[in-house]
Amino acid sequence: MVFQIDFKAGKPVYLQLVDQVRRAAASGVLRPGEALPSIRPLAEALRINRNTVAKAYSELESQGVIETVLGKGSFLTNGGSPFAKSVRDKLLIAEVDQAVVAAHHMNVDRESFLALVGERLDHFERKLVESQKP
Amino acid sequence: MVFQIDFKAGKPVYLQLVDQVRRAAASGVLRPGEALPSIRPLAEALRINRNTVAKAYSELESQGVIETVLGKGSFLTNGGSPFAKSVRDKLLIAEVDQAVVAAHHMNVDRESFLALVGERLDHFERKLVESQKP
DNA sequence: CCTACTGTCATAGTAACATATGACAGTAGG
DNA sequence: CCTACTGTCATATGTTACTATGACAGTAGG
Known part of the structure; x- marks a missing residue:
């Protein structure tokens, strides 16, 4: 698993990490129960501070994406976010709406x-299948 | 046109305004050439600072959504963002990906x-039609 | 011209983000 | 037990994003 940080992206570094872990989980590159890179080595590899990685992991835990055990490490949960369904639905609708609005504004038609x-669905499904082969 | 600001949303106030104007433009609630609320009254109505509104409008102008004339006001452009197609495509793909990842993570299947x-496409198309009737 | 409206700029204060460092706590293996 | 690994917490510091305040500049109409 290789992560990539863009310092001039405008987006906070710790949120970039959060997104990438979520994507890795969604695309199957990381599997349930699998251990994530430990904080210190990952921070060193990405040339960022320990605390920044810790903040990202903390955020991921509060989102229910990973579980972390003191002294052992952080691990992907077996899926299923802790959010109530109604809350999750609202979040998903908000995400979809943002994409739809962007499309409207760029004069991209429905088809x-x-x-x-x-x-894009195919793209992620393909990555998921690939990651489960070897 | 009624806007709504949520101070505890975590998202910057000026970006909330940007999104809402873009949505209004995309859904046809605001029409090309139409004047937007002027900065000071809108700021007062929303209980936020004039400069916060000004910053939102400035951002919208740099995105090509509105045009603003000193002393006269701000107006919706007749559409078409100033971005090059390739840049727009990347932005749109990023938006879509974010929604797709969220769906994957919430165990929402393809169908x-x-x-x-x-x-959601229907929802916005409906709003667009409604706003063009009266 | 003057007043009331428009947007704009300069400045400053607060909050968020990232970094750096040191100390602490739990786990695993020699 | 001791060492080396894990994550956690507290504190300090610098930078940037955001918001707020007041002064300035262009436009329109009486």
């Missing part, structure tokens, strides 16, 4: 947009 | 997700 969504 | 996307 093109649905095609793009299909493409 | 349900596509159904949701269709729903």
